[in-house]
Amino acid sequence: MSQIQWLSEQAAHFHDGVVVLNISVDLPYALKRYREEKGIENAVFLSDHLDVSFGKDWGVLLEEIRLLARAMFIVDQEGVIRYTQVSHDDLFSKSLNYEDIMAACDTLALWK
Numbered sequence: 209m210s211q212i213q214w215l216s217e218q219a220a221h222f223h224d225g226v227v228v229l230n231i232s233v234d235l236p237y238a239l240k241r242y243r244e245e246k247g248i249e250n251a252v253f254l255s256d257h258l259d260v261s262f263g264k265d266w267g268v269l270l271e272e273i274r275l276l277a278r279a280m281f282i283v284d285q286e287g288v289i290r291y292t293q294v295s296h297d298d299l300f301s302k303s304l305n306y307e308d309i310m311a312a313c314d315t316l317a318l319w320k
Contacts, residue, residue, distance in 0.1 A: 212230045212251055216248045230253045234257065235257055260274065260276075278295045278302070279295070280294075284316075
């Protein structure tokens, strides 16, 4: 199961105000196709393909390969970053630490 599939499943249990964004450098049509093929319903897919501004601004752009590092940010309604996890290592096989993410969700009371 991919990271976004897992997170989409968890998002079904979040409070209504919580929004899950999946941001990558994939083209919009590829993101749409992936979302539909995997049946991902609880996430919004956004493309950073054109200018990789998200990757640059949030410090997750891997410039040498023009991809974004695996990352999780939890941002509150005021725009304050409450949790960050970024994995620059072993890009294609290492998932983020889901237990740490779940603990952050508990701490920040994101569940219904």
